[in-house]
Amino acid sequence: MNERMKSIEEMTQALRDAGIRVTRQRAALLSVLAEAGDHPDAPELHRRAEAAVPGISLSTVYRTLSTLESQGVIQRHQFEGASARFESAETDHHDHMIDVDTGEVIEFASDRIERLQAEIAAELGYEIVHHRMELYVRKTSDS
Template identity: 60%
Template sequence: MSNGATIIREGLEQILRSEGIRITQQRVAILSALAESEDHPNVEELHERARKLNPNVSLATVYRTVAVLEEQKAIIRNEFEGASARYELASKEHHDHLIDVESGDVIEFYSEEIEAIQERIAKEMGYDIVSHRLELYVRKRKN
């Protein structure tokens, strides 16, 4: 595990401790899998990854752990159209998503141009953006 992932895992452990949740070896595996994720795993994928680190991790423990982390706003639940909920760390910088409708892959991207257009539109209509998310559902081009 990289130093950055270790720091993230330790931060997630602290959040669970503050909620009175015991840090078991199974939870360490779940948090490690989350901290190392560079994609947006669903609960089943997270369970599979955690079981590679500790075969005793139960699906129920993954669900409970994810629920607490989501409630504490440490992770973000993404419900992309037509797919099960996927999770990512809340500590990431703002970004938007491309969702491949054929593979289910979720690609993060950031565009200053899109951000500026959204700000301009909100301002022209007399609003300040409080929060937003942009999801583009895409299909690979056939050449």
């Protein structure tokens, strides 16, 4: 089974576990979420789902996202100065850079940064149990 189908099944089960019926509109939203390679906000997810299956309301999108988040299958990111964005909770650990001019969200992973964070925590007598790093960036004139 491919990752997209696995993601849809997990989200479908999460809704059912929460006692929410999976309608055609919600199924379209789950498909849009599973296909999203970016970090869409609720209005963008609504637009994409509405294009696939007309009739989904924005309030249904918000309620469904809230349930999926509480069930632990999606993550909400609240980047500074922007509406909440969403992505699957099943992705490998990564950090985010947010372009302050365009709003683009760039995912990245760095073993070097991860080691440095662990070293700093250990030097201070701690171990990292969870972290999130967001870098707010602007393209340089050199690029």
